[in-house]
Amino acid sequence: MRRLLIEGLLKAPLTEARPRDDDAMLAELAERLQKSVRRALGHSLSIRQVDAGSCNACELEIHALSNVYYDLERFGLRFVASPRHADVLLVTGPVTKNMREALERTYNATPNPKWVVAAGNCACGDDLFGGYANVGGVEKVIPVDLHIRGCPPTPTALLQGLVALMERAAAQS
Amino acid sequence: MSFATTLLELGARIDAHQTGPRVAVDREVWWRVALEVAQGNVTLLALWSDGRDVHMAVLDEVEGEVSVVSLACPNGRFPSVGRTHPPAVRFERAIVDLYGLVAEEATDMRPWLDHGRWGVRHPLGAAKPDAAAGLPYAFLPAEGPPLHQIPVGPVHAGIIEPGHFRFHANGETVVRLEERLGYVHKGIDGLMRGAPIARAALLAGRVSGDSTVAIALAFARAVEAAAGVEAPPRAQILRAVMAELERVANHLGDFGAICNDASFSLILAHCGALREQVLRCANAGFGHRLMMDRVIPGGIARNLDEQGAANIRALVAHIRRYLPHLVRVYDNSASLQDRTVTTGILKPELARQYGAGGYVGRASGRAFDARRTLAYPPYDTLRFEVPARTAGDVDARVWVRIDEITQSLSIIEQCLEKLPNGPIAIAMDAALAAAVGQEATTLVEGFRGDVLAWVRLGPSGTIANAYIRDPSWLQWPLLEAAIEGNIVADFPLCNKSFNCSYSGHDL
Ligand code: SF4
Numbered sequence: 001m002r003r004l005l006i007e008g009l010l011k012a013p014l015t016e017a018r019p020r021d022d023d024a025m026l027a028e029l030a031e032r033l034q035k036s037v038r039r040a041l042g043h044s045l046s047i048r049q050v051d052a053g054s055c056n057a058c059e060l061e062i063h064a065l066s067n068v069y070y071d072l073e074r075f076g077l078r079f080v081a082s083p084r085h086a087d088v089l090l091v092t093g094p095v096t097k098n099m100r101e102a103l104e105r106t107y108n109a110t111p112n113p114k115w116v117v118a119a120g121n122c123a124c125g126d127d128l129f130g131g132y133a134n135v136g137g138v139e140k141v142i143p144v145d146l147h148i149r150g151c152p153p154t155p156t157a158l159l160q161g162l163v164a165l166m167e168r169a170a171a172q173s
Numbered sequence: 174m175s176f177a178t179t180l181l182e183l184g185a186r187i188d189a190h191q192t193g194p195r196v197a198v199d200r201e202v203w204w205r206v207a208l209e210v211a212q213g214n215v216t217l218l219a220l221w222s223d224g225r226d227v228h229m230a231v232l233d234e235v236e237g238e239v240s241v242v243s244l245a246c247p248n249g250r251f252p253s254v255g256r257t258h259p260p261a262v263r264f265e266r267a268i269v270d271l272y273g274l275v276a277e278e279a280t281d282m283r284p285w286l287d288h289g290r291w292g293v294r295h296p297l298g299a300a301k302p303d304a305a306a307g308l309p310y311a312f313l314p315a316e317g318p319p320l321h322q323i324p325v326g327p328v329h330a331g332i333i334e335p336g337h338f339r340f341h342a343n344g345e346t347v348v349r350l351e352e353r354l355g356y357v358h359k360g361i362d363g364l365m366r367g368a369p370i371a372r373a374a375l376l377a378g379r380v381s382g383d384s385t386v387a388i389a390l391a392f393a394r395a396v397e398a399a400a401g402v403e404a405p406p407r408a409q410i411l412r413a414v415m416a417e418l419e420r421v422a423n424h425l426g427d428f429g430a431i432c433n434d435a436s437f438s439l440i441l442a443h444c445g446a447l448r449e450q451v452l453r454c455a456n457a458g459f460g461h462r463l464m465m466d467r468v469i470p471g472g473i474a475r476n477l478d479e480q481g482a483a484n485i486r487a488l489v490a491h492i493r494r495y496l497p498h499l500v501r502v503y504d505n506s507a508s509l510q511d512r513t514v515t516t517g518i519l520k521p522e523l524a525r526q527y528g529a530g531g532y533v534g535r536a537s538g539r540a541f542d543a544r545r546t547l548a549y550p551p552y553d554t555l556r557f558e559v560p561a562r563t564a565g566d567v568d569a570r571v572w573v574r575i576d577e578i579t580q581s582l583s584i585i586e587q588c589l590e591k592l593p594n595g596p597i598a599i600a601m602d603a604a605l606a607a608a609v610g611q612e613a614t615t616l617v618e619g620f621r622g623d624v625l626a627w628v629r630l631g632p633s634g635t636i637a638n639a640y641i642r643d644p645s646w647l648q649w650p651l652l653e654a655a656i657e658g659n660i661v662a663d664f665p666l667c668n669k670s671f672n673c674s675y676s677g678h679d680l
Binding site: 060064067099101102 | 286332376442445448452
């Protein structure tokens, strides 16, 4: 373990070793976030993720936001365990009818001001999953402030989206 | 005499079924098969319905053969298999919910996928409108004065899929855990009916996103077998590359996450980086980080170029160099071992009875691996081992994953070495047009275990019916058994070591 830790100290962080495109985008994001988030919500933004029927691939990419390449927390964005601590609900999936009530209750448990992000094509209302078991999109159940498309959206797209939301939130306040 | 031979003597072979025998039987033979399954002579793989018949897929582990036993239900009833073989219970409850068939003398009559929210009962059978007011659910009781209940979910504290867990605890010790699932039921059986094959393939790839390659592969292989065609050799090899990349990515993610659930975040950070490297490599090579929609009926959707292959080779070398450091940390950290060793033990008998696949089965002595036992291409030409252990605890499930990563890396290298040139897909239209009503059942090894797919082709390039059984169906009930007698605080650790899919189960 000592060796791993020492190597970790000596080696350049992975966070900088990402491809240039992503680098530029994330650096830009970091800057934009700092401005807008501080204005609306101080230094941080708490996100509660709700899976409303996803195939779980959206969750995998949301998870990836916390790895060292994206390191979500350096932007002041963090995931929280309870909707009562959240500013943002990040919702995935076509909203199955079996999850509808849980989503509504989670929304109601989130204090104002709050924002809802629909992440992934399913949550955005794509009709791949129609039929008797799905409501078909987050917007049909609770108001949505931002749609992040993709199947699943890439971690970079998710970061971009959260920034766009921040700008809108700042404009509101 | 193999099970299939006996079966063929007792029932009528369905000629439309192109892989292994599917045999139509009467109620008596159905019941006899149920007893065979209960006695452990054959392993129950899945139990499902197409609305008219009920089908039971069983595996003869000695012969490495999958047979399907079918019973027509003209009066809407079939003898319950769950009555003698508990692993069948949830399958039957799902059949009752979706199709309105009656499992005679079933031991558990509670609805399973149907939470009373659909606005319709038995949506795939004789559908009846319903108030959608929600059905009450009676959890199984546990008795004893100091017991208390802990309800968890469906919305959990982390970034995980939804499901409800009901704990009965005596102080810190779990006396009973009962799962209630079905929250992410999307009705995939119904959406598959009559769907054009391209759309059905999209659905198959989204049954459980973490296994998108494996499930799309099981589905594609079933469609190809039903149509009597095979994907070209280059596609077969590249499918294996993708399937193994998926396995490596998931095992790395799980290894990190399990350690993190024991509050050891160092390994999570490193595994998270490795996993990200796998996904980026997949994206560069195949054009999608999770390789979704890359396996299609007829072949694959995207070729791997020289650069992509070189990236993958470099990735393999990198993981091979890097992972042993992490494994050493895992092995040498007493605080971590203290949490994983002897925690959440799954007994070998239960693993066998439930036909538990993947690391769940292999950590409890059931060394079944569809890649080995059924040896579908290209695995019939590859050298690899099937790591197995017997301790059955969280630690054993971690080790199986670690050992499997090593095997997968070697498989990927072998595949790239023997990668032939040539087309990556064949046109399916003519074969499909000539194969209306044909069927096939396939088993493919995903990272979590064996995925079963059954398809029946419809007219003009559609799917008449399809059924996909994620390995989670047979692993979820085992989690309930493994947690018994452990402390509540170890549940996340046990749960992560199983890492069952909610979406793959709820369909
Ligand atoms: S958008 Fe795609 S990845 Fe996300 S839940 Fe839907 S099908 Fe899965």
